[in-house]
Amino acid sequence: MADLSVTRYYTNITGIPAAQYYGPLYLTEVLAKYPGPIIFVYPYTGETEDSLAISPTLIVQEYGGTSAWTPAVEAQNQVEWQLAIEPTLKKKGIFQGGVYYLPPAYGFSAAELLPVESSNSALEYLGSFSHHNYPQTASAKANASAPVLAELMSHVNITDNVAPYGADTAATDEYGLTYVFGETNSVSGGGSPDISPTFGAGLWVLDYVLRATSSNIAKLNFHFQSYGTSYYIWWDEQSIRSPYYGGFVATDALAGESYITALDDGTSNYAAYVVYSVNKTPSKVVLINTDYFNGTGTRSSHNFVISGLTSKTISAKRLTANSALSRQDQGDAPTYAGQSFSNSGNCALTGKKETEQTLVSGGKATLKLYASEALVITL
Known part of the structure; x- marks a missing residue:
């Protein structure tokens, strides 16, 4: 059987949050089948074996080997x-x-x-x-x-x-x-x-x-x-x-569709994507308001403005729920275009389908999304 001695390597890596702990499980049983070297790598923030505080660190534990x-x-x-x-x-x-x-x-x-x-x-x-x-x-x-x-x-x-x-x-x-x-x-x-x-x-x-x-x-x-x-x-x-x-x-x-690009720079909670057909013509826009709403107080909203439109109206399907905490498994189902998925075996959409029509004026359309909502718009 491989040597059970443990070598720990603490390598400080700043600016990266610690993730899940991965440590040795049933080490003796593992080494009986795989005589090493076996290496476990995991990030850690806390204390060393000597109770010394350490910052986010990458730890390498090796059993039965030296490298x-x-x-x-x-x-x-x-x-x-x-x-x-x-x-x-x-x-x-x-x-x-x-x-x-x-x-x-x-x-x-x-x-x-x-x-x-x-x-x-x-x-x-x-x-x-x-x-x-x-x-x-x-x-x-x-x-x-x-x-x-x-x-x-x-x-x-x-x-x-x-x-x-x-x-x-x-x-x-x-x-x-x-x-x-x-x-x-x-x-x-x-x-x-x-x-x-x-x-x-x-x-x-x-x-x-x-x-x-x-x-x-x-x-x-x-x-x-x-x-x-x-x-x-x-x-x-x-x-x-x-x-x-x-x-x-x-x-x-x-x-x-064939292509997608992000329209925003990712510096706010308001996401926008445009999806293109195979001939690179814009066909859909997805808007997401990721402001958090927990179901209490006033639900905030954000207006998105789409420009460069050539049609007179655009059609949209809204993804929404009573709050970000809504759970269908607890009886509070979200809706997409007014419909929810059935809990029956076929998971069919139930309810009347509802699409929203928005007028285009001067090539622009304004769409309101409340906190914790999304829209899929067909151009």
Whole structure:
């Protein structure tokens, strides 16, 4: 059996919040099957074993070996595995590189991996590059901030969260690969019972998908886990959950279209996207007011002005709910164009469909969105 001695490496990385704690599980059993070296990498904020306070830190724990994890070691390990497996499979473009759960700023990115793949003649076996991305964490072990719905759904925070990955897609573009979020959702660790099932999380899904897509991130795999153990699933045995509406509306906005771009700079809570047809003609606009409304007091609003229109009217479908905290699994269903999803087996839309018509004057249209609402506009 491998040596059970533990070496810890504390490497200060400033400006990056701590994420979920990943530590050794059943170490003896693991080492009995895999004689090392086995490396666990996780961010941590708190105290060392000597009770010394430390700032956000990347910790590498290695069991049964001497070399700490580095991006270079990771890249070389992936290449060696791909070159070893491919002769048996005899297929190109089938592997997914990356699959890392910390942002590119921690050192492991497409820009880090792909030159190594290319120099070792392994690039042709890759089809895509994947990162994991969770904007918030439910873990208390890392002493990270507790999940907050208003912060999750904030367009400013969504933009800041996606930006590092959007920049990293330049590397996959250079090598002709797609960039994906191989695992993502609202709150790591299975979600938050107070945040993940809410309508606000649904607005996060909508804005997050559109921001990622407009940043050249080709796919997002929303991690669900299993019924009864996961709060960020979009449905269970009894009910559709409110985040499902965000996924549905994002699909409705993108279906049949070919291009998307963000119209805003991400410095306010008011998001705007334009979606284009295959011939690059604007066909839809998506507006999202991510101001947080919890159902009490006066619901604020924001006016969006669209210019350059040539039609006399535009048609819109509104995504709304009683508040950002609305939960269909608790009897408070959101609506999209006046309709809600049935909790029955076929999940059919129920209720009368309602589209809003807005007059265009001088090539401009003004549309009001209340806090925690969205509109999909057909031009």
